[in-house]
Amino acid sequence: MRYFAEAESLLAWYDTHARDLPWRISPAARAAGAHPDPYRIWLSEVMLQQTTVAAVKSYFLRFTTLWPTVADLAAAEDAQVMGEWAGLGYYARARNLLKCARVVVRDHGGRFPDTLDGLRALPGIGPYTAAAIAAIAHDQPHVVVDGNVERVMARLYDIHTPLPTAKRALTEAAARLTPRLRPGDYAQAVMDLGATICTPKSPACGLCPWRAPCAARAAGTAQHLPRKLPKTPKPVRHGHAYVARRADGAWLLERRPDSGLLGGMLGWPGSDWGESPLHTPPIAADWQQLEAEARHTFTHFHLRLTVHVAFVPDGVPPERGMFLSDAAFRPTELPTLMRKVFDLARAALNYTP
DNA sequence: TAACCGTGGGC
DNA sequence: TGCCCAAGGTT
Known part of the structure; x- marks a missing residue:
């Protein structure tokens, strides 16, 4: 049961190295029976789309202070929400954020759906965000694949196929590793690993809980993975x-x-x-x-x-x-x-x- | 499918 | 300085 052992070693690492983030329930609190607020998980996940944790923190605190619940956000003025989002970028996210909040209030009684399909149907929620909310807020064993997971999987299995072609293989690798126990903590653990150890440049392989099974570390290719197609120049x-x-x-x-x-x-x-x-x-x-x-x-x-x-x-x-x-x-x-x-x-x- | 859609920090 | 990158979604 090799895959089980890998999820296990990562979760053990997460229990002592989890980042303390404003939207997160610590692994200890979750073990004690606490549950994260789906509204806060959703809000953080939308803000974190293509955006760094450092940039998101102050926006998240401001939004949750102004609008503590999805009903509060749904009732907000468009102009105020857009104004509060200013500087965070990708402004379609803010427009969809309001649309989504209003649908959740109008059609779902102010409660976020707890199924993948239900979440996926909401504005601004795609495959990644739906899986992340289902896993983190509802502790369901869905496969959460973001840029961190792609990088970690490409290295763990030494996959040299460039993105985005490699997306399917990387998703399949992530699916094989996702545990039935503690899937929410596991999803956050892989992202923490990618953000703090298995970083894009100069990964800290010596500190990695997966240093033993990592194929790219053995091959010496970790630094160069994942490969990506060359980008077109900007006019x-x-x-x-x-x-x-x-x-x-x-x-x-x-x-x-x-x-x-x-x-x-x-x-x-x-x-x-x-x-x-x-x-x-x-x-x-x-x-x-x-x-x-x-x-x-x-x-x-x-x-x-x-x-x-x-x-x-x-x-x-x-x-x-x-x-x-x-x-x-x-x-x-x-x-x-x-x-x-x-x-x-x-x-x-x-x-x- | 691929283009479109922001920003700030790191190197 | 210029390029790369970050918890993607929509059309």
Whole structure:
């Protein structure tokens, strides 16, 4: 029963090395009969999609303070939730978070489903997140495969097939190892192992509870696994952004459409982004073009934004956007790109809050 | 299927 | 500095 022995050795390691995380029940507490709150597990898992633990912690604490239950979140204003998510990225997650909370309240009496299919049907919950919630919150033996698990399995079995082709084989390897006992702790244990020992670069094999059975360690290939297909280069796109300040201190902003990049977020009016996009100011004014441009890199392109600033008198209706009073405008509610634009603009406007 | 969708930290 | 990477989902 080799697989049983491997789950066993990993769980023993987890019992003494589990990370202390705000959304987590310690292995000791779980052994004593405590159960994690599915709402908190769901919220943390969505925040952790493609996002580091270090980045998520403060957002998680803020969200659970503002909205302690899924019903509280479901009743929140869209704009406030988007504003609180600002800076975390992948904003479709926040839009789906609200959709999901409202479905759980409306269709499930405020309780998260406890089946894989029930979870999988909710907005923003895919194969990984459904399995993670079922395993961690409901202690069901589902196979949880994220980037950590893929890396650990590729090394444990010395699998050289590049991702994403190797995904199926890695999932099958993970399935063979998943124990019927303590599946929730096991899922978190593999992720802790990947995050602290079996790291992408310079894995600490000497400290690993799986150093004996690890095929890549024996072969000396751990450092190079998992293999991945080469990435396509990012093109450079250009654009223009306009920051207008009214005499009474209000700022001209716009709510971006729900679909597409930075969907649903607050931003400065501007041009499309491309080779050399046409650009028209959102309001008539004596615009000043700044020398420095805002540079930002998204998942699939680099962006260089030319920033224009202007003071405008009271009483001029804008052609685009809406004026937000200085008291109502919180720069922390801007996505990072728009924050960069604001930081350049306010220096030019000599604005200190 | 593959493109799209953010951000900050590490090296 | 530029590239890699992180508890993926949707279309």
